[in-house]
Amino acid sequence: MSKSSPGPRAGSARSKSAPTTARRTRAAGRPEHEQASLFELAAAPASAAAPRPPAAAPAAPEAADAPARPAGRARAARRPVGAQEMAARQRDISVSEFFTKNRHLLGFDNPRKALLTTVKEAVDNALDACEEAGIVPEVEVAIEQLAEDRFVAKVRDNGPGIVREQIPKVFGKLLYGSKFHRYRQSRGQQGIGISAAGMYGLLTTGRPVVVVSKTGPRKAAHHYEIAIDTRANKPEILHDATIEDAAIPQGTEVAITLEGQFQRGRRSVDEYMELTALANPHGTFRYRSPGSEPVVWDRVTSELPPEAREIKPHPHGVELGTLLKILRDSDNRHLAEALVANFSRVSPQVAAEICAKAKVSPKASPRTLDTRAVELLYRAIPHVKILAPPTNCLVPIGAELIERALRQRIKADFFAACTRPPAVYRGNPFLVEVGLAYGGGLPADELVDVLRFANRVPLLYQAGACAVTKGVVGTNWRSYGLPQSRGAPPSGPAILFIHIASVWVPFTSESKEAVASYPEIVKEIRLALMDVGRRLGGFLRRRARAAAEEKKLGYITKYIPQIGIALQDILALKDAQRDVAVAKLKDILERSRTV
Amino acid sequence: MAKRKDVAQAKKSKQALDRRTVTAIVGAAGRVHDRILEGQKPSMSFPLRTLSNVRYDKDRGYFEIGRSKKSRTMTVSTVRTFAQTLRMMSLSKELVETDDFATKRDAYYQSKNWADAAFAEQTESDTVMDDIEALFSVEGISREQLRFVPDEHGGAVAGRLVVFDPDYASGEVHRIDCTQFGSGAYSIPSLVEHLSFETDAKFVLAIETGGMFQRLQSHRFWEKANCILVSMAGVPTRATRRFIRKLSDECGLPVFAFVDCDPYGISNIYRTLKVGSGNAAHISRFFCVPNARYLGVTPQDIVDYKLPTHPLKEVDVKRAKDALKNDPFFKAFPVWAKAIEQLLKMGVRAEQQALAKWGLNYVLDEYLPRKLAQPQQFLP
Ligand SMILES: Nc1ncnc2c1ncn2[C@@H]1O[C@H](COP(=O)(O)OP(=O)(O)OP(=O)(O)O)[C@@H](O)[C@H]1O
Ligand SMILES: [Mg+2]
Numbered sequence: 001m002s003k004s005s006p007g008p009r010a011g012s013a014r015s016k017s018a019p020t021t022a023r024r025t026r027a028a029g030r031p032e033h034e035q036a037s038l039f040e041l042a043a044a045p046a047s048a049a050a051p052r053p054p055a056a057a058p059a060a061p062e063a064a065d066a067p068a069r070p071a072g073r074a075r076a077a078r079r080p081v082g083a084q085e086m087a088a089r090q091r092d093i094s095v096s097e098f099f100t101k102n103r104h105l106l107g108f109d110n111p112r113k114a115l116l117t118t119v120k121e122a123v124d125n126a127l128d129a130c131e132e133a134g135i136v137p138e139v140e141v142a143i144e145q146l147a148e149d150r151f152v153a154k155v156r157d158n159g160p161g162i163v164r165e166q167i168p169k170v171f172g173k174l175l176y177g178s179k180f181h182r183y184r185q186s187r188g189q190q191g192i193g194i195s196a197a198g199m200y201g202l203l204t205t206g207r208p209v210v211v212v213s214k215t216g217p218r219k220a221a222h223h224y225e226i227a228i229d230t231r232a233n234k235p236e237i238l239h240d241a242t243i244e245d246a247a248i249p250q251g252t253e254v255a256i257t258l259e260g261q262f263q264r265g266r267r268s269v270d271e272y273m274e275l276t277a278l279a280n281p282h283g284t285f286r287y288r289s290p291g292s293e294p295v296v297w298d299r300v301t302s303e304l305p306p307e308a309r310e311i312k313p314h315p316h317g318v319e320l321g322t323l324l325k326i327l328r329d330s331d332n333r334h335l336a337e338a339l340v341a342n343f344s345r346v347s348p349q350v351a352a353e354i355c356a357k358a359k360v361s362p363k364a365s366p367r368t369l370d371t372r373a374v375e376l377l378y379r380a381i382p383h384v385k386i387l388a389p390p391t392n393c394l395v396p397i398g399a400e401l402i403e404r405a406l407r408q409r410i411k412a413d414f415f416a417a418c419t420r421p422p423a424v425y426r427g428n429p430f431l432v433e434v435g436l437a438y439g440g441g442l443p444a445d446e447l448v449d450v451l452r453f454a455n456r457v458p459l460l461y462q463a464g465a466c467a468v469t470k471g472v473v474g475t476n477w478r479s480y481g482l483p484q485s486r487g488a489p490p491s492g493p494a495i496l497f498i499h500i501a502s503v504w505v506p507f508t509s510e511s512k513e514a515v516a517s518y519p520e521i522v523k524e525i526r527l528a529l530m531d532v533g534r535r536l537g538g539f540l541r542r543r544a545r546a547a548a549e550e551k552k553l554g555y556i557t558k559y560i561p562q563i564g565i566a567l568q569d570i571l572a573l574k575d576a577q578r579d580v581a582v583a584k585l586k587d588i589l590e591r592s593r594t595v
Numbered sequence: 596m597a598k599r600k601d602v603a604q605a606k607k608s609k610q611a612l613d614r615r616t617v618t619a620i621v622g623a624a625g626r627v628h629d630r631i632l633e634g635q636k637p638s639m640s641f642p643l644r645t646l647s648n649v650r651y652d653k654d655r656g657y658f659e660i661g662r663s664k665k666s667r668t669m670t671v672s673t674v675r676t677f678a679q680t681l682r683m684m685s686l687s688k689e690l691v692e693t694d695d696f697a698t699k700r701d702a703y704y705q706s707k708n709w710a711d712a713a714f715a716e717q718t719e720s721d722t723v724m725d726d727i728e729a730l731f732s733v734e735g736i737s738r739e740q741l742r743f744v745p746d747e748h749g750g751a752v753a754g755r756l757v758v759f760d761p762d763y764a765s766g767e768v769h770r771i772d773c774t775q776f777g778s779g780a781y782s783i784p785s786l787v788e789h790l791s792f793e794t795d796a797k798f799v800l801a802i803e804t805g806g807m808f809q810r811l812q813s814h815r816f817w818e819k820a821n822c823i824l825v826s827m828a829g830v831p832t833r834a835t836r837r838f839i840r841k842l843s844d845e846c847g848l849p850v851f852a853f854v855d856c857d858p859y860g861i862s863n864i865y866r867t868l869k870v871g872s873g874n875a876a877h878i879s880r881f882f883c884v885p886n887a888r889y890l891g892v893t894p895q896d897i898v899d900y901k902l903p904t905h906p907l908k909e910v911d912v913k914r915a916k917d918a919l920k921n922d923p924f925f926k927a928f929p930v931w932a933k934a935i936e937q938l939l940k941m942g943v944r945a946e947q948q949a950l951a952k953w954g955l956n957y958v959l960d961e962y963l964p965r966k967l968a969q970p971q972q973f974l975p
Binding site (some may be wrong): 562565587589 | 620621624625627628631632634636669672674677678689709711850896957
């Protein structure tokens with residue numbers, strides 16, 4: 001385990017310098033809102049990350065024609081702008097265009113992080129696909145260096161593959177995916193990840209995404225080279241071929257050429273791979289990187305985690321916009337039926353109660369309901385008692401497996417792990433699990449290394465803004481025997497593994513780096529930490545007691561011979577008599593230690 | 596009066612005493628050894644050395660240690676002290692057998708040969724020594740008989756006394772005439788047990804300060820009053836107390852104390868001289884002078900002689916009140932309680948040298964003769 005720099009501290013310092021993402025915390029956790037927020041921000045002056053004009057990208061001319069000018073310049077001109085003139089400038093902003101200006105929001109703020117994010121998006125997808133298809137994952141990652149700042153990131157999986165017609169959209173269209181509309185625990189959830197990585201590659205190197213996918217051993221493999229028309233957010237197929245004798249029996253290989261920087265240590269691809277292997281003990285990972293031997297992490301278990309079940313949204317977490325959309329899209333005749341059909345834990349009685357509280361007829365047609373009526377429903381929902389959402393949709397790694405994985409990968413003296421029962425924030429089920437390794441070769445006088453995971457994905461950035469850090473800092477570690485200064489994580493030779501699993505992880509931004517601090521989530525994190533903390537405390541106390549015993553034993557061997565000498569001198573004993581007395585006395589005292 | 600003892604006789608009784616000491620040490624070690632062979636945790640018990648475990652025995656006239664004991668059972672956490680105690684006892688036995696002695700500091704350095712059982716600080720070895728002393732005091736054996744001698748020196752003596760100091764090795768006996776020191780004095784040795792005396796003096800005057808002793812000595816007051824002068828220089832050392840006790844016992848002399856009139860002079864110096872001290876009650880039986888009496892300066896003297904005074908300090912008041920409340924000696928003598936209460940009411944104290952107000956030699960020309968004319972008025 002790499003543990004060279006004090007991670008959490010560096011992380012929190014970082015969060016202060018990134019106010020954009022911190023401010024966005026409030027918008028987290030609401031699918032509809034997330035999407036909306038992207039557009040909102042697009043209309044604002046993009047001052048944070050002015051995109052470099054991409055030389056070879058086909059989207060280049062559009063990028064220069066920014067829709068919103070910096071406010072300062074407009075004012076300086078002092079030329080009154082009429083509504084007509086403004087209307088002439090107002091037009092659609094494509095998501096892809098938005099991304100080229102705001103790539104920091106998706107984790108592509110610098111070449112180093114861009115390389116990490118690219119690998120991460122591809123690996124997350126590979127694991128998601130394998131698990132959904134019930135395949136024990138084998139993932140290969142290769143980073144090849146083409147030039148000083150140019151790399152190819154290749155990720156290959158043994159998953160189900162992608163059907164031919166879907167490939168261009170998956171890789172060439174932002175906000176296209178299979179996970180966004182579902183309430184199901186998975187790594188990806190937005191439908192941005194891999195196409196954003198592809199787009200970044202295209203923007204910085206002009207090279208398209210290369211995809212080879214095979215949906216079965218007896219099926220042909222498809223080879224695609226895909227670019228993205230950022231203006232239209234549409235894939236552009238540059239090359240399309242069928243390969244009859246592909247090297248892989250089944251699965252997908254994605255290769256993205258990008259401008260990047262390869263570094264080892266903290267927040268590197270190395271660390272991401274290592275932590276991914278730790279949080280996915282059912283997977284085998286092979287990793288090749290420039291200038292070092294290939295690394296293999298063999299699976300700790302060959303048992304696939306149970307399939308994550310999809311659930312319907314719970315009314316308590318729903319946004320007004322979502323409610324509106326669900327009702328408009330429903331094909332039920334009556335409002336009450338639509339509520340029962342589209343939400344979890346809404347029985348006919350509950351639906352009737354919601355309608356009654358809202359004073360809206362349950363017999364109304366959901367599709368033609370006006371916005372005012374939907375708002376009345378929306379306001380009524382919190383006042384109706386509704387059962388918490390089902391939690392069997394969550395798939396924890398499991399305390400036993402976390403501990404086993406830690407034991408296999410980390411040299412330490414003590415291990416503990418705990419999986420909390422599921423809980424709910426804003427209608428979304430989630431659960432927290434924690435693993436702890438203590439002692440051994442871990443550095444003793446540094447802050448404890450906090451490894452954060454969300455749906456088994458390691459989170460390497462924005463530690464300071466994360467609910468996990470909040471939970472760690474808010475736990476009293478001193479009572480468990482670890483030194484801790486106020487407002488800081490504990491220090492000592494320990495590693496904390498903290499995993500949050502949810503059907504919808506409330507990230508603080510689209511780059512999925514920190515979990516928003518919902519009180520329910522922070523509370524569960526603390527409870528899990530307290531559980532392993534108590535066990536650590538017990539271990540440390542036992543060890544201290546054993547050390548004291550050891551010391552006493554030392555006393556016995558040190559001083560008993562002196563008693564022998566004194567008795568021999570005073571009583572004129574023979575050497576043999578003295579030795580008998582010494583042996584007897586040792587025996588007496590050792591026996592008494594255990595009583 | 597005491598006559599010069601036969602050296603051989605003295606030697607014999609000393610040897611008997613030494614044998615008793617060795618027997619006591621061997622007995623204590625033997626009990627530890629027996630317990631070990633029985634497979635039991637050995638233990639030693641020591642009389643508890645605190646004022647709460649002290650009783651004033653009016654008949655015997657000294658503080659006696661009570662029945663409270665602290666028992667030290669050998670466990671893993673006491674094994675170190677236990678080893679040190681036994682090694683210290685072994686050292687004592689060796690000292691007796693070789694007719695040698697060790698001061699507290701000597702003993703501390705001796706322990707450096709005991710490997711892991713060596714003392715880290717002298718306070719450690721002092722405590723162990725005090726424990727051993729207490730342990731054997733129960734059998735009537737003093738620290739001096741265990742051959743551990745104090746580092747501090749004894750007081751000074753002048754007057755009508757001849758001290759015989761035998762050297763057992765050569766059989767020679769030194770004769771020391773305490774009238775022959777000119778303006779100097781005889782210095783009491785650390786060990787006094789082997790000394791014997793010859794005197795025709797009528798009493799012993801034990802004086803608190805060196806200054807007063809100097810005045811009386813240089814004017815040969817001992818000649819005029821036919822007495823022996825002893826300078827205590829503050830609280831008398833063990834050797835000084837033992838020396839005065841022997842003088843008083845062996846020559847049948849009364850002892851009068853002449854100290855400052857303040858709570859320290861009364862409750863520390865005089866009380867310790869007469870009955871012993873709280874934390875050393877286990878040795879009082881050897882180291883106190885039960886027939887000592889208090890000549891002055893008394894609270895009444897301050898009034899009668901119109902002595903210049905100093906106000907009582909806070910510590911003085913505290914000490915006086917403490918004596919009235921907790922000290923078994925003052926509780927046993929209502930006159931003393933009354934005298935101390937009087938002092939507290941006056942709120943002042945007076946030094947013995949305050950008599951110089953009436954002339955430098957007023958003390959020997961007027962004060963002492965007047966006092967000595969009425970010894971029955973001395974405080975007990
Ligand atoms: N290796 C793969 N094998 C099979 N299907 C894949 C693979 N990679 C991506 N997909 C499909 O492509 C879709 C889009 O992927 P993308 O990474 O863009 O979005 P996402 O994973 O849904 O969400 P996020 O933006 O949070 O990553 C996925 O939802 C999945 O259906
Ligand atoms: Mg993804």
